[in-house]
Amino acid sequence: MVDVQLRVNGTIETLDLRPRVSLLDALREHLGLTGTKKGCDQGACGACTVLVDGERINSCLTLAVQYTGRSITTIEGVAGGGEPHPLQTAFIRNDGFQCGYCTSGQICSAIGMLAEHAAGAPSAVTEHLASRAELTDVEIRERMSGNLCRCGAYNGIADAIGEVAAAAAVQEVTETGAVRRGSAAGAARQATTAEAAR
Amino acid sequence: MKDFAYVRAGDVTTALRAIAAEPGAAFIGGGTNLVDLMRQDIERPGTVIDITTLPLDEIEETADGGVRVGALVRNSHLAAHPLIRTRYPVLSQAILTGASAQLRNMATVGGNLLQRTRCLYFYDGAAACNKRRPGSGCDALEGFNRNHAILGASDACVATHPSDMCVALAALDATVEVESVRGTRRIPLVDFHRLPGDTPDVETAIAADELVTAVELPASPIAVNSRYRKVRDRASYAFALVSVAAALEVRDGTVAGVRLALGGVAAKPWRAREAERILLDAPATEESFRRAAAAELASATGLSQNAFKIELARRAIVATLSRLLTDGSAA
Numbered sequence: 395m396v397d398v399q400l401r402v403n404g405t406i407e408t409l410d411l412r413p414r415v416s417l418l419d420a421l422r423e424h425l426g427l428t429g430t431k432k433g434c435d436q437g438a439c440g441a442c443t444v445l446v447d448g449e450r451i452n453s454c455l456t457l458a459v460q461y462t463g464r465s466i467t468t469i470e471g472v473a474g475g476g477e478p479h480p481l482q483t484a485f486i487r488n489d490g491f492q493c494g495y496c497t498s499g500q501i502c503s504a505i506g507m508l509a510e511h512a513a514g515a516p517s518a519v520t521e522h523l524a525s526r527a528e529l530t531d532v533e534i535r536e537r538m539s540g541n542l543c544r545c546g547a548y549n550g551i552a553d554a555i556g557e558v559a560a561a562a563a564v565q566e567v568t569e570t571g572a573v574r575r576g577s578a579a580g581a582a583r584q585a586t587t588a589e590a591a592r
Numbered sequence: 593m594k595d596f597a598y599v600r601a602g603d604v605t606t607a608l609r610a611i612a613a614e615p616g617a618a619f620i621g622g623g624t625n626l627v628d629l630m631r632q633d634i635e636r637p638g639t640v641i642d643i644t645t646l647p648l649d650e651i652e653e654t655a656d657g658g659v660r661v662g663a664l665v666r667n668s669h670l671a672a673h674p675l676i677r678t679r680y681p682v683l684s685q686a687i688l689t690g691a692s693a694q695l696r697n698m699a700t701v702g703g704n705l706l707q708r709t710r711c712l713y714f715y716d717g718a719a720a721c722n723k724r725r726p727g728s729g730c731d732a733l734e735g736f737n738r739n740h741a742i743l744g745a746s747d748a749c750v751a752t753h754p755s756d757m758c759v760a761l762a763a764l765d766a767t768v769e770v771e772s773v774r775g776t777r778r779i780p781l782v783d784f785h786r787l788p789g790d791t792p793d794v795e796t797a798i799a800a801d802e803l804v805t806a807v808e809l810p811a812s813p814i815a816v817n818s819r820y821r822k823v824r825d826r827a828s829y830a831f832a833l834v835s836v837a838a839a840l841e842v843r844d845g846t847v848a849g850v851r852l853a854l855g856g857v858a859a860k861p862w863r864a865r866e867a868e869r870i871l872l873d874a875p876a877t878e879e880s881f882r883r884a885a886a887a888e889l890a891s892a893t894g895l896s897q898n899a900f901k902i903e904l905a906r907r908a909i910v911a912t913l914s915r916l917l918t919d920g921s922a923a
């Protein structure tokens with residue numbers, strides 16, 4: 395058994411685990427946070443996506459003990475101050491799901507994706523690697539390809555993310571410096587800073 | 593998954609001593625391949641040595657104008673790094689076509705080099721697989737072999753190496769630095785992975801107790817005009833059927849320099865030396881590209897389900913070089 399200390403959605407959790415326990419199983423089975431889903435347990439579907447220090451990963455293909463001391467955000471922790479995350483609202487408005495099984499992974503992934511894009515990261519469909527890509531529908535779909543949806547709600551998912559990304563882009567133009575609530579990249583950053591402050 | 597002991601190595605010396613002391617121990621980087629294979633009972637290490645906190649996560653410019661990449665650099669960070677995007681675009685592109693964003697955030701450079709084949713029979717404990725159980729045979733020869741090798745395979749094994757990153761590294765003349773308690777050595781990337789021969793279970797040139805510490809990219813002006821093209825069964829998040837990493841320099845209508853490597857076709861990233869030889873000093877035309885592609889694939893053999901990859905590889909080579917010809921003259 396090994397001691398594992400995780401900061402999950404702002405709360406420090408101490409667990410005594412067998413080293414073989416995955417981060418996904420630690421969250422679901424040991425902490426009761428069942429919002430994060432297990433689809434394939436092989437890295438092939440994205441249902442288990444969580445944020446670690448703001449970066450999206452698949453929690454099924456990693457050992458919980460490897461993340462000791464790190465900050466994990468799950469779907470249970472993305473809303474702030476009693477308000478749903480802008481992506482949660484946008485998924486509802488755009489019918490971004492049917493059965494909902496992939497949704498928590500989709501939303502955590504989208505939060506990480508928008509932060510990556512805000513930091514200037516390219517994707518496989520970015521034509522000019524040296525410059526920053528605009529978040530077109532094609533870019534959004536490529537950047538979200540690690541999240542499968544068996545219900546095929548892709549159009550709604552891409553629309554929801556596009557809507558939040560567009561709001562963030564408008565905000566970036568109208569504001570320089572501090573990011574307010576309503577910006578997706580800002581909200582991603584906010585989720586981690588709010589957590590750090592707790 | 594079988595239980596195992598967990599050790600976290602805070603520095604390289606501790607990691608090297610730990611693996612030397614424990615035959616059958618395994619390093620873990622992002623875990624995206626190892627955890628999967630342990631869950632399938634294909635890898636059964638008694639001890640797992642966590643190297644993710646080793647100070648090998650830097651990307652630095654070297655004195656001779658190349659770039660040194662620490663073995664623990666995440667795939668996503670390498671692809672997004674300004675030095676790589678501007679000087680070695682083929683490497684950024686190759687990485688970005690691999691796996692998914694979540695996996696690239698986890699995967700390390702060392703783990704990517706040492707990832708194992710995705711052959712279904714290697715993954716299926718009940719199947720015959722000389723790589724997994726030497727002497728048991730190879731079920732892929734007559735089975736589902738769409739993703740399997742067309743070059744350099746043997747009767748013992750037709751598996752491919754699945755990495756995209758390594759194909760770009762092969763084209764870029766990268767070197768792998770490895771360290772053990774016995775010291776440090778450097779292995780050219782093209783010699784790092786091995787063809788199967790009679791011993792498909794021996795996959796790389798490194799010993800079980802060696803740690804990959806870095807990958808070095810030499811200065812390569814030609815790589816400014818480079819590209820990666822990946823052909824697969826769906827547009828994203830799938831392994832390559834065939835891929836091409838290429839760099840091209842044209843002067844006065846003649847090929848002044850070319851680097852070419854293929855992925856998805858062999859047990860190692862396939863550096864296309866024969867095609868390069870034919871292209872050098874030849875007219876930079878589609879006709880030359882076609883001739884070079886045909887020569888490189890001359891020794892290719894198809895299996896029951898993958899013979900189409902021979903023509904696919906030829907066309908992918910021609911398409912990639914033609915695109916570089918246009919890109920290069922536009923620049």
Ligand SMILES: Cc1cc2nc3c(=O)[nH]c(=O)nc-3n(C[C@H](O)[C@H](O)[C@H](O)COP(=O)(O)OP(=O)(O)OC[C@H]3O[C@@H](n4cnc5c(N)ncnc54)[C@H](O)[C@@H]3O)c2cc1C
Binds near residue numbers: 618703
């Ligand atoms: C669903 C899925 C799709 C994928 N698609 C693609 C794809 O399209 N293209 C592609 O290229 N890849 C793909 N991959 C593979 C992925 O790129 C690899 O799993 C990843 O690069 C491995 O890196 P890691 O750090 O997670 O390795 P780990 O799983 O941690 O380790 C892999 C192996 O390397 C050894 N190792 C790790 N680091 C070192 C070191 N520094 N020195 C010595 N040994 C070391 C480990 O002991 C282990 O044997 C996919 C994976 C999944 C799960």
Ligand code: FES
Binds near residue numbers: 432440442
């Ligand atoms: S459950 Fe982790 S990727 Fe499918």
Ligand code: FES
Binds near residue numbers: 491493496544545546
């Ligand atoms: S909504 Fe059912 S899997 Fe996506």
